[in-house]
Structure formats: C-alpha cells, structure tokens
Amino acid sequence: EAQVTQNPRYLITVTGKKLTVTCSQNMNHEYMSWYRQDPGLGLRQIYYSMNVEVTDKGDVPEGYKVSRKEKRNFPLILESPSPNQTSLYFCASSLSGNQPQHFGDGTRLSIL
C-alpha cells in the first residue's frame, strides 16, 4: 500500500530535550516536505526536499533541522524544543513539487 508513515503519532516531552520525528514514504517520490499546523494558521511549510541531499527552508524553519540521506526518509529534528513548537506536524511527499502531495497521518507534539 502506498503510504507516508510518520512516527511517533503523539509525543509529550519537555523543553530542551532533543527529539526526532521520522517520515518514510514507499512511493519513490522525489519531493518531501514537513508542515506544521496550528489553529487559525493553516499549513505552514517548515522544510522541503526536492531530492536526496537537497533540502531548503520553507516559511517557518527556525528551531528545526532536516536531512535527506535516502530517498524514502526525511526526518524532522528538534534540537532544543520549546513550548512554541507545540503543534500538529505533517510529512508529505509527491513525485515533484508541482504534483499532488500525499500526507502522513500527522504527529501531535506537546512541548512542556
């Protein structure tokens, strides 16, 4: 089954404790992206990757890191999480940037 898999689905953690949210797709997609979604603000892009080893900042990259060492994986790293990073996070992938995106089920992060 074609899918984008995010883990964990839910996480409650404390300020400053490094965390990684994994994202994996099995569709051989070139393009992958991370979003955060907050009430009233819609989807905001954090980082995106056009291909392996190619990543670029989206609209809200501060406090986040990503890497794209393999085509299928695109982890999101919070080196020192803060409460303002409490949000619902989505990973998405597509054949290319101008093609429809397939979304993971989301990760709800709470930073205390």
Added chain:
Amino acid sequence: QKEVEQNSGPLSVPEGAIASLNCTYSDRGSQSFFWYRQYSGKSPELIMSIYSNGDKEDGRFTAQLNKASQYVSLLIRDSQPSDSATYLCAVFNYQLIWGAGTKLIIKP
C-alpha cells in the same frame, strides 16, 4: 510575499445544495492548483488538481481555474453531511503555498 487567500468561514450549506468555495492567489506565474479536504485532526487528502484554465469535473466536484483573474474555485454538487470539513487551497510556482482553509458545514 506570495499569498493564497480563502474565506475562513464557516460556510453553511443545506444538504443537497451546491457548495461554492473560492481561493485567490497573488503569484501570477503559478502553474499548479490543488484542493484538499481535511477533517478535524486528520491529514489533508487531495480532492482535485487543476493545471489549465477552465473547468475540471470529477464526480460531484468541479474545480474552476481563471488565471487572468487569479482565482480557483471548487464546487460541490449535491452536498452531503460527510462533505463537512475544512477545504484547503494550495498553489504551486517553485514553492507550494497554502491557504488557511474554509470550514464547510453541510446542514441536514
């Protein structure tokens, strides 16, 4: 600053009627346009994509694109309570820009 604007709603439509959702965008060079549906707490799912001016129909859904006026709309015919959701418009030109979404409520 590239922008995609949607009326936040809620838009309330009686069951069986036509729901009309609108989206305007600022980047005149935009090439790809998408409508996604998102239920509360769930991930967005693609409803329609449209790339050229005119109408594109898929079942009860019709997307309309007018590049000269820089708007894209989504019509939902014979609206059902299960259509109640937030509808997100997304526009691509080198970067995918998202609208904040319109909340649609279908009243039985």
